[in-house]
Amino acid sequence: MGLKSAYYLVSLAAIWGASFLFMRIGAPSLGGAWLIEGRVGFGAVFLFLVMAFLKKRIHFRENGKHYAIIGLLSAALPFLCYGYAAQYLSASLMSVVNALTPIFGTAISALYFRKALEANKVFGLLLGLIGVAVIVGFDPEIVKENNLLAVFVVMCAPICYGIVSVYTQKAKKVDPITNSYGSMLMATLFIAPLLFFIPPNSAEDINWIVVASVIALGVICTGVAFLIFYKLVDDIGMPSTLTVTFLIPIFGVFWGVIFLDETVGWHTLIGTVLVIIGTMKVTGFTLKTVVKPTS
Structure with a gap:
């Protein structure tokens, strides 16, 4: 992997984190x-x-x-899971579960x-x-009302991603940018009816920071991130690109500590390490995966 590709990989992890x-x-x-309607819409x-x-x-x-299918399983459902869980759980915990x-x-x-x-x-x-x-069991905040339910909901997101990964193995190939737009368009249409039945939690608390966050979610964390992702797939191949999974929790925890004053206890650190090692075992990741040149 060249220096430019490494830069894109770290940038993608920082954005998704x-x-x-x-x-x-x-x-x-x-x-x-x-x-989430704002995210997929933007x-x-x-x-x-x-x-x-x-x-x-x-x-x-x-x-x-x-x-x-892609819009439902890779965007609408998992994003809604994260959107629900974000009302109760820390950014750090959600980023680790994503791994x-x-x-x-x-x-x-x-x-x-x-x-x-x-x-x-x-x-x-x-x-x-x-x-x-380990992260959940030793976190005193989890025992509060709705928080344990939020943990189960947020774990449905990577399950959705797992299902769609199986689907894409058999689905016909579509241009990556077109695929990204088509899936975001369908996700927007899927979620839109919910807005008639589920009002915002507190409309009076919506300010420019909230609006800016939604725009950033849609434009940067979704639109720009997909473009970087597919650029990396073309340059270094899918196996090397998927190593971004190991970096996202690092940035997720980092941003949560810096901007949200989230506390990172020993259980978070140990749990994160266990998740990353487990992911490496499952994917068969080694350093050769990253440095192996693509042809």
Whole structure:
């Protein structure tokens, strides 16, 4: 991996790590539905402008069903899970749970394709779950009302990502930018009806910081992040790009401490290490994965 690709990888981790910070800022006043509709909506607008600039077409008649599946499983449902959880949980905890994505992806793939998991992958899966249990079990804030439910809800997000990862293994290939826009457009349409039934938590508390956070979530953490992600896939390949998973919790915890004054206890540090090691075991990550040149 060259220096430029390493820079993009770290930048992507910093951006996706910041998404938990922005959700934590916006969720208390907006609530999950309005927050996430803003995220996917602004993301869709940004990607539409990119599509227009590059003169790409969406081909909705051919790919509409595909966009709907991707939009539901990779954006609408997992983002709503994070939006709900952000009302109760710290940015640090949510970013660590997000690192379980490869673990759930591997487990769901093995079930779907009926392939037995190797012992080291089973060990990694258990290690990741133990890591989350350590963070949650020793956090006094979790026992408060609704917080334990929020933990179970937030863990549904990486499960959704795991399901969609299996789907993409068999789905037809679509241009990455077009795929990103189509999925964000469908996610926006899926979430929109909820706004008629779920009002913002506290409209009077919505200020410029909340609005700026939602715009940043959509434009930077969704639109720009997808462009960087697919740029990395083209440059260094998918295995090396997915090492971003190990970096996101580091930035998620860092942004939470710096901007939200979140406390990082020993249980958070130990749990994060267990989750990252478990993910490395499941994915078979080694340093050769990063430095291996792509052809």
